[in-house]
Structure formats: structure tokens, C-alpha cells
Amino acid sequence: MKKFKRMLVYTFLSIATIISIYPFFWMVVSSTNASVDVTRGRQLPGTHLIENLTNLFDQVNIVTALTNSAIIAVLSTFLTLLIASLAGYGFEMYRSRGKDIAFNVLLLSMMIPFAAIMVPLYRLFGRISHTAPLIGLDTLAAAFLPTITTAFFIFFFRQNTKMFPKDLIEAGRIDGLTELGIFFRIYMPTMKTTYAAAAIIAFMNSWNNFLWPLVVLQSPDKQTIPLLISNLGSSYSPDYGMIMSAITIATLPTALVFFFMQKHFVAGMMGSVKG
Amino acid sequence: MLKKNNIGWLFVLISIVGISLFYFYPMIDAFLLSFQSGMGANLEYTGLNNWMRLFDDPTFISALTNTFTYLIVQVPVMIILALVFSVMLNDPTLKFRGFFRTAIFLPAVTSLVAYSVIFKYMFSGNGIVNQFLINLSIVSEPINFLTDSFWARIVIILAITWRWTGYNMIFYLSALQNIDHSIYEAARIDGASTFQQFTKITVPMLKPIILFTTITSTIGTLQLFDEVVNITGGGPGNATITISQYIYNLSFEYTPNFGYAATVSYVIVILVVILSAIQFKVAGDKE
Numbered sequence: 001m002k003k004f005k006r007m008l009v010y011t012f013l014s015i016a017t018i019i020s021i022y023p024f025f026w027m028v029v030s031s032t033n034a035s036v037d038v039t040r041g042r043q044l045p046g047t048h049l050i051e052n053l054t055n056l057f058d059q060v061n062i063v064t065a066l067t068n069s070a071i072i073a074v075l076s077t078f079l080t081l082l083i084a085s086l087a088g089y090g091f092e093m094y095r096s097r098g099k100d101i102a103f104n105v106l107l108l109s110m111m112i113p114f115a116a117i118m119v120p121l122y123r124l125f126g127r128i129s130h131t132a133p134l135i136g137l138d139t140l141a142a143a144f145l146p147t148i149t150t151a152f153f154i155f156f157f158r159q160n161t162k163m164f165p166k167d168l169i170e171a172g173r174i175d176g177l178t179e180l181g182i183f184f185r186i187y188m189p190t191m192k193t194t195y196a197a198a199a200i201i202a203f204m205n206s207w208n209n210f211l212w213p214l215v216v217l218q219s220p221d222k223q224t225i226p227l228l229i230s231n232l233g234s235s236y237s238p239d240y241g242m243i244m245s246a247i248t249i250a251t252l253p254t255a256l257v258f259f260f261m262q263k264h265f266v267a268g269m270m271g272s273v274k275g
Numbered sequence: 276m277l278k279k280n281n282i283g284w285l286f287v288l289i290s291i292v293g294i295s296l297f298y299f300y301p302m303i304d305a306f307l308l309s310f311q312s313g314m315g316a317n318l319e320y321t322g323l324n325n326w327m328r329l330f331d332d333p334t335f336i337s338a339l340t341n342t343f344t345y346l347i348v349q350v351p352v353m354i355i356l357a358l359v360f361s362v363m364l365n366d367p368t369l370k371f372r373g374f375f376r377t378a379i380f381l382p383a384v385t386s387l388v389a390y391s392v393i394f395k396y397m398f399s400g401n402g403i404v405n406q407f408l409i410n411l412s413i414v415s416e417p418i419n420f421l422t423d424s425f426w427a428r429i430v431i432i433l434a435i436t437w438r439w440t441g442y443n444m445i446f447y448l449s450a451l452q453n454i455d456h457s458i459y460e461a462a463r464i465d466g467a468s469t470f471q472q473f474t475k476i477t478v479p480m481l482k483p484i485i486l487f488t489t490i491t492s493t494i495g496t497l498q499l500f501d502e503v504v505n506i507t508g509g510g511p512g513n514a515t516i517t518i519s520q521y522i523y524n525l526s527f528e529y530t531p532n533f534g535y536a537a538t539v540s541y542v543i544v545i546l547v548v549i550l551s552a553i554q555f556k557v558a559g560d561k562e
Contacts, residue, residue, distance in 0.1 A: 005469070009363050016360065017378040020441065023393050024381065026403065041406045087290035094283020102291060109298040113498045113547055115519040116540040119526050119533050120301035120308065149293025179282045208386035210501045211519070215527065226388040230505055233392035240396065247389045258384040262377075269442075270449055 024251075031245035038240035052245040062246060064221055065228040068140060072213075072224060073206040076144035080153055080202045081195055088157025089187055093169065103158070110151045114211060121146055122215055142216045143224070144206065153198055156268075160194040161187075197268035200261055204254050225250045302544075308537035314530055325538035335539060337513040338521040341428065345517070346496045349432045354489060357440050361447035362477055376448070380441035387438070391505035394434045395421065398506075424514035427507045431515055434502050439495075443488045450484040451477070486558040493550050497543050518543055 030038045033046035056062055091103045122137075129136025136142060164187065172182040188195070210226040217223065223231075229250055232243045258265050309325055311318040329335055363369065364376050382390065397403050398420035405417035420426045454477070462472050478485070500519040503509055509516035509524075516524075518539060525536040 009366075009369070013360070013363060013375045013379075017375055019437065020379050020382055023390065023397065023437070026397070027393055039401060041403055083289050083293065087287045090283050090286025094279060094286065096280050096283065099283060099287060102287065106290065106294050109294050111494070111547055111551070112298050112302060113494065113519075113540075113543045115498050115500065115522050116305060116544045117298060117301035118522065119536050119540065120304035121297065122526070123304065123533065124296075124301065146297040149290050149297060151294060154290055179279075183286075204384070208388070210386075210388050211523070215523070226386055226501075229386075229392055230388050233388075233395060233505055234508070238396075243392070247392060250389050251385055254384045254386065258381075266445060266449075269445065 027244055027248055027251070030240060031248045033241050035238070035240045035242070038244065048241055049245065052239075052241040055239060055242045056246055056249075059242070060228065060232065060246065061220060061223065062228065062249070065223045065225050066249070068222060069207060069225040072140055072144045073203050076148055076206045077199055077202040079144075079148040080150065081198055083149055084153035084198070085157045085188070085191070085195070086183070087154045088159075088161050089183055091154070092158045092161040092164075093166075103154075106151045106154060108151075110155075118211065118215055121212075125216060137216055138218045138222055140217075140222065143209075143213045143222075146212065147206065147209070153202065156198055157194065160191065164190060193264065193267070196261065196264045199268075200257055200265050201268040203257065207254060305537040305540055308534050309541055311534040312532070313534065314532065318534055321534075325535045328535060329538065329542070334513055334516065334521060335518075338516045338518045338539075339542070341513075341515055342497060342499065342517050344428060345432060345435070345499060346493060349435050350489065350492045350496060352432075353436050353440050353443060353492065354485065356436070357443035357488075358447055358473075358477070358481070358485075360440070360444045361451055362473060364444075364448060365451040376444075380445055382438050382440075383442035383445075385438065387501035388505055390438055391434065391502045394430065394437075394502075395506045398430045421507055422511050424511055427511060427515045431499075431502060431506060434506060435496070435499070438502075439492065443492070446484055446488055447481060450481050454480050482558055486554060489558075490551050490554055493554070494547055497546055497550075 026043075029043060029045055031052055032049040033042050034048045034051070037046060037048075091099055125135075125137050125142045133139075134141060135145060168186050168190065169182055172186050177185060208226060209224075210230065213224045213227055214230075217227065229243075229247055232238070232246060235243075308318070310320055310322060312321040312324060313319055360379055364372055366372075369375075398405075400417050400419065400421075402420075404420065405414075408414045409417065418426055420430050458476055459472055462476060467475065498519050499517045500523065503515050503517050503520055504523075507515045509520050522536050522540050522543075525532050525539065
């Protein structure tokens with residue numbers, strides 16, 4: 001009986017594993033096959049990878065899209081971490097009644113669905129387009145500005161700051177560091193793993209973001225990777241091999257980050273429920 | 276010199292300004308917009324017109340019904356599956372635990388757009404799923420997964436479940452590590468079956484985290500957009516359209532009607548608040 005139950009568990013988990021992995025397998029295999037072979041259901045690696053990649057680079061503006069996505073992801077990750085860690089540190093280390101109230105009000109913003117504020121945000125950026133064209137509609141800046149202040153990351157940093165030894169701050173003050181100096185010289189280096197975890201989540205969110213860039217970026221040279229893939233996916237006579245190679249390229253960065261930094265990855269994900 | 280309290284405010288200032296500007300101000304703007312009508316930027320106040328229009332707008336009713344169908348079918352299936360996986364993987368004597376865990380979690384690293392396009396192709400008329408079903412003689416003719424209303428909804432539900440089950444599983448797995456194994460020992464000695472251990476120990480102990488994942492999944496499902504747009508485009512007809520997609524269409528696909536779009540968007544806000552409150556009430560009956 002016990003053995004039978006064991007078998008059942010293994011069978012169940014194996015089926016789940018196959019279902020989970022198969023789309024990845026098919027994606028990678030298809031990127032090496034010609035479009036006709038993909039339609040015929042070929043399940044073996046082929047010899048068309050180079051051809052698919054050549055088509056991709058010739059026919060589609062994938063380099064531009066990759067560059068745009070990378071710029072947006074790097075800048076937004078950097079700014080998100082800086083702003084959120086300043087706030088998380090500030091709320092925890094300089095506690096006061098007023099700040100606690102402000103913190104709770106900020107947390108409320110986590111309940112706001114993006115779809116609900118999409119239209120007003122679009123109008124907001126439309127209005128500033130005339131006075132500040134560099135951050136107006138159809139600019140890369142507009143694609144990440146609304147995403148860099150998020151209550152989630154402030155909460156995340158505040159939770160982690162609770163574990164930061166307060167003696168270090170006193171030591172810094174005695175050494176004559178300014179309050180901001182303590183933050184940059186002592187807090188930041190000590191909290192490296194917290195930053196790493198947050199960076200992974202922020203980078204993934206930005207790299208994969210679809211709806212807001214779709215709304216705010218209009219010209220083809222501003223396209224990001226998700227926008228490009230969405231366009232390819234809706235074409236009438238799709239070149240499956242080429243599209244699958246594009247999807248593989250788009251998936252690579254996040255997959256690599258996951259495999260090499262699994263511990264930080266999970267820490268970042270769980271950050272929201274700790275404590 | 277600045278007082279310590281005031282320095283503290285400087286640390287949190289950018290966040291307060293940013294969130295007010297990019298979250299709270301738009302919420303107020305959307306609320307005011309919901310009482311205005313007109314094309315593009317030419318808006319004027321029309322009272323409750325937009326709100327009344329909701330009740331006899333067939334597309335809105337489809338979007339609402341679809342969103343609720345996804346919610347009611349998908350969220351429970353996914354939560355139960357994730358719980359089952361996590362309980363199985365929490366057994367220290369199980370072989371290949373790490374492998375199974377990584378494999379089942381893997382879908383959570385894909386971008387929503389990328390996996391949606393893959394699912395679209397897999398479930399197309401001559402796609403790999405139909406070929407598989409025909410080869411195994413489960414069906415004799417290909418199923419119109421994407422062009423039949425019923426099947427299109429099923430595909431959307433399958434896709435979301437594929438993407439998010441492993442993600443939720445990780446939360447349960449980490450919570451399970453905090454449960455003392457001796458509780459299960461004691462239960463076994465008292466003759467509790469595996470199923471009883473699951474319903475009488477595991478689920479009650481994981482209640483807070485189950486509540487957390489249910490709320491995040493609910494909020495996520497209410498905002499469903501990427502999958503539907505990229506797998507079915509909301510079709511056939513409006514059979515799979517969601518509220519978020521309808522808001523997008525009203526603002527950027529059809530002749531722009533920001534006022535009515537804002538009204539529809541407030542429906543999501545109201546739903547998020549009501550459903551979260553209900554889930555808190557149901558799960559937190561004693562605390």
C-alpha cells in the first residue's frame with residue numbers, strides 16, 4: 001500500500017514536470033527548425049537555427065527592441081532599488097507617528113489594479129509631453145517612470161531593515177558620518193543580499209512588462225521585447241521557427257537569472273510575506 | 276542642524292511624491308473621469324450616464340462574466356494543485372525533490388507575452404496539442420481550441436494555471452517548513468489518513484499563506500490582460516475578453532472614450548476591495 005502510494009506520487013509529479021517543461025522544450029527545439037517542420041510537429045532539434053536567427057535580425061528590429069528593453073530594465077531596476085531602499089530605511093529607522101501613518105497609506109496603493117489607473121496615467125504623460133518632451137508619451141522614460149515607486153519594494157526593504165543592526169548606525173554617527181553617508185556607506189554594503197533579491201524581481205517585472213509599454217510607446221523604434229513578440233505572434237502567416245527563436249532570446253535573461261541566482265530569486269519573491 | 280525626524284522625512288519623500296503622483300492622483304482622476312463623456316480630450320460632465328451604461332453594455336457584461344469564470348474556475352484549481360504539489364515535495368524521503376521543485380516552478384520565470392504566444396501556437400488548429408490528441412486517437416478531428424468559445428476559455432484557464440501553480444507552490448513549501456514534523460507523527464499514531472492530515476493539519480496551518488496567495492491571485496485574475504490579448508485576442512467574438520482588455524479597447528482601440536473606460540476601471544477597483552474583504556472575512560473568522 002505504501003509502495004503503491006509512492007508510485008502514485010512519482011507518477012503525478014512526473015506528469016506535472018513534463019507539462020511544465022514541455023513548452024520550453026518545444027520553444028527551444030522549434031527555434032532550430034524550419035517553419036514547415038514546426039507545423040508538422042517535429043520534436044527533434046533541426047539545422048535551421050542560424051537561418052532563423054538571420055531572418056530574425058534581417059526582418060525584425062530585434063536589436064532595437066532588446067536595447068530598449070535593456071535600457072528600461074536597467075534604469076528602472078536601479079531607480080526602484082534606490083528610491084525604495086531609501087524609503088524602507090527611512091520608515092524603519094526614523095519611526096514617528098506621522099511616518100507610520102504615511103507608510104500605511106502608501107501600502108494601500110498595492111490594492112490599486114493597474115488597469116484602473118492606466119487611462120489617467122496616459123493623460124498625465126500626454127499633458128507633460130509639451131513641456132517635458134523627454135519624459136512624455138512615446139519615450140523610454142515614460143515607460144518606466146510610473147513603475148519605479150512601488151509600495152511593494154518599500155515594504156520589502158522595510159521588512160529587511162528590521163534585521164539591520166542599529167549599533168552600526170551609532171558607530172557611523174560617532175565616526176562623524178552624515179545620516180545619508182551612513183545609508184550609503186554602511187547600510188547599502190551590509191544589505192547586499194536584500195538588494196540582490198529586490199533587483200531580480202524588479203528586473204523581471206520590467207523586462208516582462210507589457211500593458212503600460214503597449215499604451216505609452218507608439219513608434220516602432222521604441223518597441224520593447226514583449227511588444228515585439230506580441231506583434232510577431234499576431235502575424236497572419238507566421239514564420240514559426242523565427243518567432244520561436246525570438247521567444248527563446250526573450251526568455252533567456254530571466255531564465256539565466258533564475259538558474260544562477262535561485263536563492264535570491266526565491267528570497268525576493270517571498271519578501272512580501274515575511275514577518 | 277536638521278532634526279532627526281525631519282531627516283527621516285527626506286528619506287521617504289521621493290516615494291511619497293511618486294506614489295501620490297502615479298497611484299493616488301490617477302485614482303482621483305479616474306473617479307472624476309467616470310462622470311464625464313466625450314471623445315478624446317473633449318470631455319464634459321454627464322452625471323451618472325457612464326455608470327448607467329454599464330448595465331446594458333453587452334461587451335462589459337461578457338467581460339465581467341468571463342473574468343468571473345476565470346476567477347471561479349482557475350484560482351481554486353490552481354491553489355489546490357499547488358497545495359498538493361507542495362505537500363508531496365515536502366516529504367524529505369522523496370527522491371529528486373529539488374528537480375521536481377525547480378521543474379514545476381520554471382513556468383513562473385517566463386514572460387506572460389512569451390508563454391502566451393507559445394500556448395497560442397500549441398493549441399492552434401493544426402498545433403501540437405491537436406496532433407498529439409489525434410495520434411493517441413483521443414479525438415478524430417482537431418478541436419477548435421481558439422475559435423470555439425468554450426475551448427478558448429479552457430485554453431486561457433490552462434495557460435494561467437501552467438504559469439502560476441509553481442509560483443504559488445513555492446510559498447506553501449516555505450510555509451510547510453515551519454510546521455513541526457512531530458505533529459504529523461502524532462496524527463499518524465492516532466490513525467489519521469493522508470487526506471485527513473492534509474485537511475486537518477496542513478490546510479489550517481497554512482491558512483494565512485493560502486489567504487495571501489488567494490488574494491494576490493484574485494487581484495491578478497481581475498487584471499488579466501497579457502494572456503487573453505496574445506492567445507485569443509479576446510475572441511471568438513468577445514468570448515474570452517476580460518475587463519482589463521475592454522478598458523484598453525475603449526481607450527486605445529475603438530474611438531477613445533476615456534470617461535467610460537474610467538468607469539469600467541472603477542468596477543475592477545470595487546471588485547478588488549469587495550473580494551479581498553470577503554476572503555479576509557471567510558479566512559479570518561476567528562482572529
